[in-house]
Amino acid sequence: xxxxxxxxxxxxxxxxxxxxxxxxxxxxxxxxxxxxxxxxxxxxxxxxxxxxxxxxxxxxxxxxxxxxxxxxxxxxxxxxxxxxxxxxxxxxxxxxxxxxxxxxxxxxxxxxxxxxxxxxxxxxxxxxxxxxxxxxxxxxxxxxxxxxxxxxxxxxxxxxxxxxxxxxxxxxxxxxxxxxxxxxxxxxxxxxxxxxxxxxxxxxxxxxxxxxxxxxxxxxxxxxxxxxxxxxxxxxxxxxxxxxxxxxxxxxxxxxxxxxxxxxxxxxxxxxxxxxxxxxxxxxxxxxxxxxxxxxxxxxxxxxxxxxxxxxxxxxxxxxxxxxxxxxxxxxxxxxxxxxxxxxxxxxxxxxxxxxxxxxxxxxxxxxxxxxxxxxxxxxxxxxxxxxxxxxxxxxxxxxxxxxxxxxxxxxxxxxxxxxxxxxxxxxx
Numbered sequence: 404x405x406x407x408x409x410x411x412x413x414x415x416x417x418x419x420x421x422x423x424x425x426x427x428x429x430x431x432x433x434x435x436x437x438x439x440x441x442x443x444x445x446x447x448x449x450x451x452x453x454x455x456x457x458x459x460x461x462x463x464x465x466x467x468x469x470x471x472x473x474x475x476x477x478x479x480x481x482x483x484x485x486x487x488x489x490x491x492x493x494x495x496x497x498x499x500x501x502x503x504x505x506x507x508x509x510x511x512x513x514x515x516x517x518x519x520x521x522x523x524x525x526x527x528x529x530x531x532x533x534x535x536x537x538x539x540x541x542x543x544x545x546x547x548x549x550x551x552x553x554x555x556x557x558x559x560x561x562x563x564x565x566x567x568x569x570x571x572x573x574x575x576x577x578x579x580x581x582x583x584x585x586x587x588x589x590x591x592x593x594x595x596x597x598x599x600x601x602x603x604x605x606x607x608x609x610x611x612x613x614x615x616x617x618x619x620x621x622x623x624x625x626x627x628x629x630x631x632x633x634x635x636x637x638x639x640x641x642x643x644x645x646x647x648x649x650x651x652x653x654x655x656x657x658x659x660x661x662x663x664x665x666x667x668x669x670x671x672x673x674x675x676x677x678x679x680x681x682x683x684x685x686x687x688x689x690x691x692x693x694x695x696x697x698x699x700x701x702x703x704x705x706x707x708x709x710x711x712x713x714x715x716x717x718x719x720x721x722x723x724x725x726x727x728x729x730x731x732x733x734x735x736x737x738x739x740x741x742x743x744x745x746x747x748x749x750x751x752x753x754x755x756x757x758x759x760x761x762x763x764x765x766x767x768x769x770x771x772x773x774x775x776x777x778x779x780x781x782x783x784x785x786x787x788x789x790x791x792x793x794x795x796x797x798x799x800x801x802x803x804x805x806x807x808x809x810x811x812x813x814x815x816x817x818x819x820x821x822x823x824x825x826x827x828x829x830x831x832x
Contacts, residue, residue, distance in 0.1 A: 422608045423540045423616065427549055429598055430536055433496065434556025435563070436591055437529045438660075440503040440584040441469065441522065442564035444515075445661040446682065447577040449668050449675075451515075459665075461512040463794020466661045468516040470787035472523020473779060477633060479524070480531035480776025484769055488532055488539075489599045493592050495528035500588030507578040523783075529557075530759065530779050531772035538763040538771040539602060542616055543710065547697035550760040554693045554752060561660055561686040569679035631770055641765045642774055644823030646781035648718065648758050648816035653782035654789035655728070655751045655809050659685050662793060663744065666802055671737035681741055685748035692752030696721065700757065711764060714757045715820050721754030722813035729810030732803025747809070754813060758820065765824070 444451070444465075452462055483491040502522045509515045537549040564580075571580035602608055602616060636642055664682055667673040673681070696717045703713035727746040734740040762774045793805055 422605060422612060423602075426536065426540055426599060427552060429594060430533060431553050431556040432591055433492075433595070434529060434533070434553055435560045436584065436588045437496075437499065437526050438557040438560025439563050439567065440499060440560075440581075440588065441526055442561045442660050443503075443568060443580045443584055444506070444519070446564045446568040446664050446678065447571075447580060448661075448665055450572065450577050452665075455511060457512045457515075459798055460794045462665075463790050465512055465515045465519055466657070466790050467787050467794075469519035469523040470657070470783040470790065472520040472525075473527035473783040474787070475524050476527040476531055476776035476779035476783070477773060478776070479528045480535075480772035480774070480779075481633065483528065483531055483535055483772040487601065488535055489596070489601070492528060492532045493595055495525045495532075496588055496592045496595070499525035499528075500585040500592070502585075503588065504582050504585035506581040527776070527779060527783070531775040534759065534762050534775035535768075535772040537760070538768050540616060542618065543764070544704070546763050547700045547714070547757070547760050548694075550763075551693040551697040551752075551756045554756045554759070555690045558686040558689040558693060558748075558752065562683040562690075565664070565679045565682040569675060572675065631767075633773070636770065636773060636777065640823060641825055642777055644820060644825075645758055645761050645765070645774070646778045647819045647823070648813075649755075649778045649782035650785035651812040651816040651819075652751065652755055652758070653785045654812065655725070655747055656755070657786035657790055658793075658805070658809060659689075659744065659748055659751075661790065662802075667737070667741070670802060671740060673737070681738075684741065685744045687748075688745035689748035689752040692721070692749040693756050695749070696753040696755075696757045697760075699753070711761070711824060714761055714764070715817075715824065717757045718754040718813075718820055719817040721750045721752075721757070722817040724750035724753065725813045726810045729807045731806040732801065750813075754816075758816075761824070 448462060451457065452459075457465070479495070485491075499522055502518060502525060506515070506518055509518055533550070533553045537546050537553070541549045567580045567583060568577055571577050571583070600606070602613065663685065664678055667678060667682060699717040699720060700710070700713040703716055704710060708716070725747060727743050727750070731740050731743045731747070734743060759775065759778065762778060763771050766774045789805070789808075793802075797805070
């Protein structure tokens with residue numbers, strides 16, 4: 404039967420077969436812009452530090468300010484769970500875009516640190532929003548792939564950052580990169596407001612797709628009407644089973660995003676041209692990891708492995724691959740070191756998208772963004788601790804010991820994931 408509007412006209416032209424994938428595609432663009440704007444400073448750091456006489460230790464405080472801001476993710480997630488994604492995420496995107504453009508006025512490390520704090524607070528909305536989106540719009544068996552796809556946006560944002568900064572420098576100033584990244588974010592917000600609605604309100608969602616989404620949702624994870632308080636969620640063991648592995652895993656992303664350009668230029672002799680040509684490769688490898696992790700989960704599920712166990716095995720595989728990072732500092736050839744960094748990027752996203760997606764496997768729809776926010780807090784606390792230690796000690800001991808630490812932390816995270824998670828039964832597809 405065709406849908407009929409109140410004025411009697413056939414409404415079939417208003418329906419699309421795969422609305423959920425257009426929603427995901429729009430969110431991927433948000434992730435690209437989110438990680439582009441946060442990555443610009445890392446690529447521009449060699450020029451910024453030289454121009455403004457900022458030391459390595461002061462730069463560590465700048466990057467740490469961003470991590471402190473992102474650590475408010477539980478509150479941002481609670482905000483998104485309360486007001487909804489359409490309005491809540493639009494507000495966050497507008498704010499981070501304006502703050503990105505404001506970087507052009509910074510003089511000295513303190514103003515940069517203040518801006519990074521504000522940027523982290525607003526950009527920290529991305530992962531909670533992404534988890535809430537896939538929990539609402541995708542059945543359980545598609546969430547791993549959907550989570551991998553939207554996290555590709557994070558990697559692509561970092562891929563484009565070296566190119567954008569190199570172009571901005573050629574045009575006259577690194578500051579132009581911040582203006583472009585912020586302006587693109589404002590354009591994206593307009594598209595989000597026009598197209599995004601929750602499934603229950605989206606007028607172009609057809610009945611067949613609506614049924615596909617609803618039938619694939621776990622009944623026990625449906626929003627209950629009364630939201631759990633933050634204190635109640637903190638007491639849940641499942642929350643810590645996601646948060647602690649995130650705390651151990653995320654320092655790798657901090658290294659790649661904020662410190663790798665400095666490492667390649669100062670320790671490996673790269674110039675700006677080489678940075679533009681090669682610094683994006685670990686993030687391209689990370690994109691492949693975004694797809695590899697869900698593919699491992701799907702492969703195991705088809706062979707009868709429970710969904711949660713399949714995610715744990717995928718995380719463990721990524722942790723084993725991450726041990727390649729221990730060799731970065733020992734590589735004599737700079738391109739071998741770069742290749743090992745690529746393995747690290749691939750391994751990180753293999754395990755990262757896996758553990759991030761578990762929030763939607765273990766928590767109710769009206770808790771997902773908040774739980775993802777708590778996990779993000781833990782992850783960014785890990786980056787903060789690592790960054791402060793690196794900034795304090797790198798000029799004395801070099802980068803080598805830090806690569807060894809990064810290569811081993813995820814093995815501990817895998818052990819925690821196997822120990823702490825209490826499974827909800829989700830049948831293999």
